Amino acid sequence: MKFDRLLSLWVVFIVLFGAGCVSQPMKVEAPAKPVTPIINLTELMQEIPVILFPTGNTRLTNKARQQVRYIAELINQPGVIKLRIYVNGHSDTLGDANKNMMLSRKRADSVSRELILNGVRSSRITNIAKGESEPLIAELSSDGSQDKEASSLNRRVEIQFGGLKTDEVQP
Numbered sequence: 001m002k003f004d005r006l007l008s009l010w011v012v013f014i015v016l017f018g019a020g021c022v023s024q025p026m027k028v029e030a031p032a033k034p035v036t037p038i039i040n041l042t043e044l045m046q047e048i049p050v051i052l053f054p055t056g057n058t059r060l061t062n063k064a065r066q067q068v069r070y071i072a073e074l075i076n077q078p079g080v081i082k083l084r085i086y087v088n089g090h091s092d093t094l095g096d097a098n099k100n101m102m103l104s105r106k107r108a109d110s111v112s113r114e115l116i117l118n119g120v121r122s123s124r125i126t127n128i129a130k131g132e133s134e135p136l137i138a139e140l141s142s143d144g145s146q147d148k149e150a151s152s153l154n155r156r157v158e159i160q161f162g163g164l165k166t167d168e169v170q171p
Contacts, residue, residue, distance in 0.1 A: 068118065083124070087125060088128045088159075088160060091154065097131060111157045132154070
């Protein structure tokens with residue numbers, strides 16, 4: 001058994017060195033320094049999805065977790081890594097305004113925790129609870145009834161960036 005292994009190694013040695021494949025030491029050149037692309041902040045913002053939540057819920061769905069992983073990849077790339085991240089939690093207008101403010105805070109906390117689990121430094125993140133103060137869509141239909149689809153779009157977390165004075169993000 002040991003003889004077969006030795007014979008195999010000897011054959012590999014002869015093939016590599018005897019055939020001249022590796023007769024001289026190989027030159028290993030250092031790779032060129034990678035160029036960090038300049039990222040347009042407007043384009044970056046268009047790539048960041050809005051994270052939606054079910055009524056009265058603060059847990060991330062599987063889809064939301066995938067979205068947060070994607071966001072973490074985007075904001076951990078060179079050039080963006082220096083940006084401050086604002087995680088803005090929102091709610092619909094159903095129910096008590098104080099409870100909605102608490103829900104929006106917990107939604108922002110859920111997304112922040114997931115960002116941190118995906119490699120984003122916690123020192124970059126600021127959570128902001130907006131409650132029902134900034135709806136994307138009015139939730140009352142023309143007849144005065146609650147529009148459930150509009151409500152579902154208002155239960156969200158949005159990511160914004162800060163710490164820049166220009167539209168370009170540079171390393």
